[in-house]
Amino acid sequence: MAKVTFETDLCKGCGLCVGACPKGIVKLSMDVLNAKGHHPAEVTEPEKCIGCAFCATMCPDCVIKVER
């Protein structure tokens, strides 16, 4: 079981984490705007997360913390 937490207000919605996720479960939440006015990234199906931290590796803004 892995846990991924996003520092949502730091996210710039660039989507590099979305492209990096091997399970395809990181998405931009299109119905949410953060403090910066971007659509922040989120994990849609947390139970499928394998904790590989690929999303965090590609995140330019250190938004993502991964625990496993």
Added chain:
Amino acid sequence: MSVVFEKPHALTDAVLHYCPGCTHGIIHRLVAEVIDELGIEGDTIAVASVGCSVMAYNYFNVDCVQAAHGRAPAVATGVKRSDPSKIVFTYQGDGDLAAIGTAETVHSAARRENITVIFVNNAIYGMTGGQMAPTTLPGQVTQTSPYGRDVEKVGYPVKVCELLSNVDGAAYLERVAVNNVQNVKKAKKAIKKAFQNQIEGKGFSLVEVVSTCPTNWGMTPQKALEWVDEKMIPYYPLGVYKDIYAEEEK
């Protein structure tokens, strides 16, 4: 449950000013992770350049000097020589290192100054709004080459690693990229080696990181990563260009 990934201590809490998807943030983090892993945070001095990374002093949790455009290796030389116990690195873009700072770069390599240079190559002048840089690819469209870079008129791109590999003083030169997870991991290894070389007194180490500029390339961040694979890496091949200690280590 243990933490497998979080923000490194050597980065401050300041919010990066870079555009969404700019890989400067990844490279900052890699440098900070290496500083953490080597336990050199209190002994490291950064020299920031001019360009998008001009405000690097806000982001690294180490003492910083801001150098005039292109002069970071010269300033780093002074800092390192005045206190050789400190770990000194410069963080420069292509408009800084490969254009106005070419002389400083070549001569600090020739003198085998014991410094580490992180060179971010995104083939364009980012901060000033996307003008053609010395590293802009042939045919690449920028604000000042709207029909694509015409090599007949403005010449060919400068390949820094290849150029410096002919300088006897350069100790370690490697070109890496940060366009996917595998390359990011390789980039971190190269950056760590460049810092370790300095700790061991091995001399001038430069890591060229092929980076992106989604805003000025006019692409989405994801498309920019693909463009690195399709266009940048074929022109700027990745790999170790020089490692004078590689033979000894075998």
